[in-house]
Amino acid sequence: MSGTIKTKNVFLTGGAQGLGKSYVDGFLAEGGKVVFGDINATVGAATEKEFAEKYGKDNVKFIEFDVTDGPKFEEAFQTAVDFLDSVDLMVNNAAMMVENLWENTISLNYTGVVRGTFLAYEHMRKDKGGKGGRIINISSVAGLRNSELAPVYCGTKQAVRSFTSSLAMAPDVKQLGIEYAVLCPGAADTDILRNLNTRIRYAHLFQAEMAS
Ligand SMILES: NC(=O)c1ccc[n+]([C@@H]2O[C@H](COP(=O)([O-])OP(=O)(O)OC[C@H]3O[C@@H](n4cnc5c(N)ncnc54)[C@H](O)[C@@H]3O)[C@@H](O)[C@H]2O)c1
Numbered sequence: 001m002s003g004t005i006k007t008k009n010v011f012l013t014g015g016a017q018g019l020g021k022s023y024v025d026g027f028l029a030e031g032g033k034v035v036f037g038d039i040n041a042t043v044g045a046a047t048e049k050e051f052a053e054k055y056g057k058d059n060v061k062f063i064e065f066d067v068t069d070g071p072k073f074e075e076a077f078q079t080a081v082d083f084l085d086s087v088d089l090m091v092n093n094a095a096m097m098v099e100n101l102w103e104n105t106i107s108l109n110y111t112g113v114v115r116g117t118f119l120a121y122e123h124m125r126k127d128k129g130g131k132g133g134r135i136i137n138i139s140s141v142a143g144l145r146n147s148e149l150a151p152v153y154c155g156t157k158q159a160v161r162s163f164t165s166s167l168a169m170a171p172d173v174k175q176l177g178i179e180y181a182v183l184c185p186g187a188a189d190t191d192i193l194r195n196l197n198t199r200i201r202y203a204h205l206f207q208a209e210m211a212s
Pocket residue numbers: 013014015016017018019020037038039040065066067068092093094095096108138139140141184185186187188189190191192193
């Protein structure tokens with residue numbers, strides 16, 4: 001994989017831990033400069049310290065903010081631009097899977113991705129003085145398949161996939177210099193699955209399994 005990432009200046013949401021943290025590590029290892037945001041101030045600061053020691057403090061910055069707070073997200077994006085000079089790659093990664101907190105889940109997993117995409121779009125578009133760039137939105141295998149275990153989460157991840165693929169169809173993408181990608185990872189052992197409450201929310205679905 002070495003040398004495959006040409007993008008240098010990255011802004012990523014949800015980078016304190018889990019898959020987001022491993023993406024940050026990968027970008028830094030390839031010589032990139034990364035700003036990552038997260039709602040978790042303690043873990044975010046520890047991650048920033050770890051990567052600053054490994055890759056240099058001028059190459060990584062953590063911003064505590066909640067992706068569902070529009071004005072804070074805009075402020076964080078500007079802070080990222082100030083640190084990086086320009087954002088070449090935006091990764092909308094932060095998400096949650098708590099089915100009974102369905103409004104929060106939609107707000108973070110879908111509205112947050114749309115907001116992050118449009119912030120990056122306005123910054124990158126070449127017709128308004130930007131340098132172009134790439135926007136990667138993190139969906140899931142749950143964005144490709146349906147499941148009764150997590151209907152709200154699946155809906156948000158399918159929305160992220162459709163939104164991103166639809167934007168990529170626009171006739172002016174080449175002229176604006178913006179590329180889009182959507183990732184649909186399978187299962188990984190992170191907190192989003194460790195903290196899963198669907199077995200409580202949908203306990204009736206597991207009764208036969210628990211009885212056996
Ligand atoms: N782990 C998996 O099996 C899996 C599979 C497919 C896709 N994904 C996706 O990968 C992405 C990363 O998930 P993960 O597995 O690393 O989970 P994770 O829970 O370990 O990481 C999510 C990160 O987002 C942060 N976050 C939560 N709410 C936030 C908010 N409101 N504002 C800012 N940050 C917030 C958390 O603090 C955490 O650091 C998500 O989009 C998830 O849907 C995960």
